[in-house]
Amino acid sequence: MTIAGLGAYLPERVVTNDDLAATGLDTSDEWIRSRTGIVQRHYAAPEQATSDLALEAGKAALADAGLGTDDVAAVIVATTTPDHMVPGTAPLVAAALGTEVGAFDVQAACSGFVYALRVGTALALAEDAPVLVIGAETLSRIVDPRDRGVSILFGDGAGAVVVVPDETGRIGPFSLGADGRDPSMLWTATGGTRAPVSHQVVDDRSHFLTMRGGDVYRNAVSRMAAASRDVLEQAGLTIDDVDLFIGHQANVRILDAVAQRVGIEPARCHVTVGQHGNTSAASVPLALADARDGGRLRPGDTVLLTAFGAGLTWGACLLTWNPTTGGGNA
Ligand code: UT7
Helix, strand or coil: CEEEEEEEECCCEEEEHHHHHCCCCCCCHHHHHHHHCCCEEEECCCCCCHHHHHHHHHHHHHHHHCCCHHHCCEEEEECCCCCCCCCCCHHHHHHHHCCCCEEEEECCHHHHHHHHHHHHHHHHHHHCCCEEEEEEEEHHHCCCCCCHHHHCCECEEEEEEEEECCCCCCEEEEEEEECCCCHHHEEECCCCCCCCCCHHHHHHCCCCEEECHHHHHHHHHHHHHHHHHHHHHHHCCCHHHCCEEEECCCCHHHHHHHHHHHCCCHHHECCCHHHHCECHHHHHHHHHHHHHHCCCCCCCCEEEEEEEECCCEEEEEEEECCCCCCCCCC
């Protein structure tokens, strides 16, 4: 299995920490930078929704792979901010691409891309055909602009890969996990079937994302480190065999702690949270594209991806960056 194409899309509007402070939010550039490493994030334009971002990244990935929509056997969108509760976002993206192949969403919050890559890899193998896997989010629409503990963290964007079944590369092994015993650690409490939208919900502002930051932080570090170790062990590799480490871009302190636990130095880690903020399911493919564009991926490199998010969910996978297929791996 090989990643034959990689694409990214970031909305034009850049929102700095100072911009957020200027809205009257009781925060500062200094606090946000020192606690999270975030300098800026992108926000979608009012007329853009997640499928629009996903479409741009998907088109870029297909072009990068030198493939057309007709070559693709399925479209998978990992998102926790769908355009609608019903239907899924992937069918909208597939329609915009001009295809009627199977299209469905994967909801595993910030771990969504790693989960979707697992599903997409299996599907590409089963169908013996390329699969488009997209991570896309418009988190700016679900954070409470008055909640400084949450709103400063998140941004919008999309990243996509085309997974191709061939013998030249490797995607995997994977390690996926979930613990749903305490979903309130990071959730939107209402707006779903347990507590549908009502005037009360809106008055309470409980339809916005809420988080117990410290608990999430601790779990993010331990789960991403454990999942990373698990895939290395499955592959019979050590951290010394990894050329580039890309963790879920939530907070630079979390990434540093994970890197320290797995024993990898900063020079082999790619960090984009400063520029993108936390883009949930889009963060890993956006960081991968940023690494590629920055010349940090070389043919044959072993890349370790790991992610963690609401659920709780977590995951990791190894892949070989292989330049022999597609236009974008060189
Ligand atoms: O993508 C899914 C995963 N999400 C994450 O991984 C996020 C995980 N959590 C985090 O990254 C961190 O917990 C945060 C960045 C959210 C918070 O950082 P922290 O170092 O854990 O700060 P804290 O929550 O302990 O808050 C410290 C202080 C508090 O004030 P008091 O109680 O000490 O007076 C907060 O009210 O900082 C205050 N605070 C802020 N101050 C200025 C919280 N948010 C802000 C803010 N600006 N934006």
